Amino acid sequence: xxxxxxxxxxxxxxxxxxxxxxxxxxxxxxxxxxxxxxxxxxxxxxxxxxxxxxxxxxxxxxxxxxxxxxxxxxxxxxxxxxxxxxxxxxxxxxxxxxxxxxxxxxxxxxxxxxxxxxxxxxxxxxxxxxxxxxxxxxxxxxxxxxxxxxxxxxxxxxxxxxxxxxxxxxxxxxxxxxxxxxxxxxxxxxxxxxxxxxxxxxxxxxxxxxxxxxxxxxxxxxxxxxxxxxxxxxxxxxxxxxxxxxxxxxxx
Numbered sequence: 001x002x003x004x005x006x007x008x009x010x011x012x013x014x015x016x017x018x019x020x021x022x023x024x025x026x027x028x029x030x031x032x033x034x035x036x037x038x039x040x041x042x043x044x045x046x047x048x049x050x051x052x053x054x055x056x057x058x059x060x061x062x063x064x065x066x067x068x069x070x071x072x073x074x075x076x077x078x079x080x081x082x083x084x085x086x087x088x089x090x091x092x093x094x095x096x097x098x099x100x101x102x103x104x105x106x107x108x109x110x111x112x113x114x115x116x117x118x119x120x121x122x123x124x125x126x127x128x129x130x131x132x133x134x135x136x137x138x139x140x141x142x143x144x145x146x147x148x149x150x151x152x153x154x155x156x157x158x159x160x161x162x163x164x165x166x167x168x169x170x171x172x173x174x175x176x177x178x179x180x181x182x183x184x185x186x187x188x189x190x191x192x193x194x195x196x197x198x199x200x201x202x203x204x205x206x207x208x209x210x211x212x213x214x215x216x217x218x219x220x221x222x223x224x225x226x227x228x229x230x231x232x233x234x235x236x237x238x239x240x241x242x243x244x245x246x247x248x249x250x251x252x
Contacts, residue, residue, distance in 0.1 A: 021047035025095035025107045032180060033115040034085040037065075041095035043075040051099045055079045060089045087113050088142060117145035117176035121185040127168065129193035132161040137174045137187065145176035149187070166191050 026040035057065040067081035091111040098104035121137035169191040
């Protein structure tokens with residue numbers, strides 16, 4: 001009599017498990033990083049009232065997302081999750097119907113996470129004239145963003161080596177775009193170069209003062225000599241009386 005009783009109990013348990021209603025998960029196929037994700041988990045209104053529903057959302061590492069849930073009815077639960085800003089890849093959402101003590105049934109879905117463009121660019125770059133340099137600016141986002149960098153309205157290669165010249169110095173505007181938006185960054189580029197020795201300015205700077213000094217010396221000598229010659233001829237024409245001081249100037 002024991003065996004038939006156990007068999008009947010087992011069959012009853014299996015029947016109860018089979019009667020657990022299947023939950024229905026209502027969730028979008030995609031989500032956006034940094035925005036809210038709304039998910040519903042429901043049962044048929046004909047399901048047993050002792051059945052409860054629950055929702056779980058996890059990131060790609062299996063960690064639960066922050067969120068808040070509310071029971072709209074005994075057979076309907078709604079949850080609001082905040083998708084992290086740096087989330088990329090996929091989320092896993094599970095809707096579970098549980099009937100104690102028999103067990104539970106679950107429905108799960110993978111949600112693709114889209115992300116707005118993000119730029120990783122240095123604030124400034126120091127290049128050397130004549131060397132092969134790279135404008136290194138990277139972008140992230142889903143779908144993959146289109147990246148463009150310009151200087152004075154002209155596009156420049158990104159991530160490709162090119163020979164640096166002085167004209168490459170300046171401010172570059174880098175912009176990334178996808179369907180969700182855009183991101184911009186400014187990159188200041190400095191180009192170091194060796195200036196040739198300014199021989200002509202140095203020579204002119206040294207020669208001009210020397211010539212000026214030479215001219216001033218010549219003028220001074222000519223002026224002093226002219227005074228002496230004038231005094232000599234004045235003495236010759238109007239000799240001073242004997243005994244006057246300077247009367248014998250120039251005489252042995």
